[in-house]
Amino acid sequence: MNSTLILFLIFIVVTLAITYWAAKRSATAGAYFAANRQIKAWQNGVAVAGDYMSAASFLGIAGLIAFNGYDGFMYSVGWLVAYLTVLLLVAEPLRNAGKYTMADVLAYRLHPRPVRAMAALSTLTVSTFYMIAQMIGAGALVSLLLKDSHITFHTAVIGVGILMIVYVVFGGMLATTWVQIIKAILLMGGTIILSILVMNHFGWSFSNFFDAITKVTYHDPKGATVVKDFLQPGGMYKPPYGALDLISLGIALIFGTAGLPHILVRFYTVPDAKTARHSVVWAMVLIGAFYIMTTFLGFGAATVVGRDFIAKNGGQNMSGPNLALFLGGNFFFAFICAIAFATILAVVAGLTISASTSFAHDFWTNVVHKGTERSPGEEVRVARITAFVVGAASITVAILLGPTFNVAFLVALAFAVAASANLPVIIFSIFWKRFNTAGAVCGLVVGLLSSIILIAIGPSLMGPGPTAWFHRAAPIFPLQNPGIISVPLGFLGAWLGTLLGGRDAAAEAKFTELEVRANIGLGAEQATAGH
């Protein structure tokens, strides 16, 4: 057995022990869905960071920088800035006004059944697309990391899927939270050690480090030696549409993060709005520090390891682990690989619990059964079954699509839907008195459809691109990221729907209640005593 596998097993044993501990504390709905709202600010902040920073960040961005230089670093900036939208506009009103899901806020003063049905559909779309992307990534990664131990893509996907189901079905939000906290601490620890090793390699001289970045040497596909200045912009975002695509991605990040259901549900786990605010700040400190350190991970891999070696040993996404191998040896390589594994598990667990909460609370209890549980504990029971079904379905889909399936567009789609469908209706329900049910349904439908359609007719799926399915015509929409069109369309749809829907006196009358509740926490859900 190699050391990566042993570290994997240690992580699995620890997280299963936590799940066992959490399972005994997750009997009631408040405990299962929101950890009794007793999570502390720092814990929730660290968990948000753990929920958010996926393997795409840890391995993907390091690889983007290692292969494309500066543009990869520019790409990483938006992931932190997006949290200002969460902090300034969404976290506190959401915590005060809602109970378990994003839809609680939308349904507060609108007709709950159509709004919740659409919001649940949007939540499930975002979560499943994102989850399938993570599962395929996990399978490809684990089979690569553990290639000596004969673990195949299928075994890896099934293993990750089963663990995720166990965490969520038995341990609920409490187990998910602690898996995310442990993962975030491991991820930050590994990244800090790697950064220190990179600076140590350059004799603690930033000017040596940056000088090396201006002279990155590798061989192009024809075998010619290339010396390139990796601080120069333009490595990835090339004319004519590169800059526009990056702006479009930025729009999806800045407006989408505050509409990601698995991030939003985290704010229901804390006792009050003030704690929610402080937890966003904790998350911002960690997330910001992490993305700044991608400078060392990415440029470090480009200068210390070099593109040639990485390309032959796992490819772009293995830039970080290869850097660990060069600077810290075999054991440190195993440690970094185990962190990547922990990272994926924590993110898929967060996605599973938000999807199952939304189905059980929004769709089952509030849409199908008009807001009442037919028997005590039904909502939690439905959520556990949903978590199992969602997990089994994503294992199946991930295996059917296979390890070579391009997952980047699934992530782009998840963020685009969150930004174009979820965020406009969240913002309007909190801040616009006139907003009504027609506006919410229209905004959700327009945002969801425009994101899906623009991705389907974009270069990810159409035209000559390497990942395209439909090769017979050039892409109709030139950008990989639809945000620049779909986000304004989502807002426009919500606005037009409101005007066309006519005035809803009841919804407007209830705006005062929502405004008071959102701003001072009067009537907000309280923390309950644990066991």
Added chain:
Amino acid sequence: MADTKTTPGATSASSATSAPSGDGASQWDRVAAMDEFKQLLKSKARFIVPATIFFIVYYFLLPWLVGYYPQKMDKRVWGSVNIAYLFALSQFFVSWLIAWLYVRAARKWDDSAKNILNRLKGGK
């Protein structure tokens, strides 16, 4: 549809007990009518609106300038380090600064929310 309308907290006993006792729905109107509440909303808007506009503009300046003026942004200002890198790096610190200013401003909003809730409990 109006008959199916429930608040998110309607199925939960905890939210009902947490609201201070008063004459039913009018507690919301009583808070909304308080000058201190109106001041609180104004004070929040005065911070949140400009801060949101600022961070959005500052963030999108980065891809816009780097995307459309790559040569100018590649100017080396500190050894090998160029404006493009420093500008991207500055985004992190500016985000943290805005978050810190927000948390500082929110302290006085918390006080005023507490005052409002106390006055409501006092039945004034």
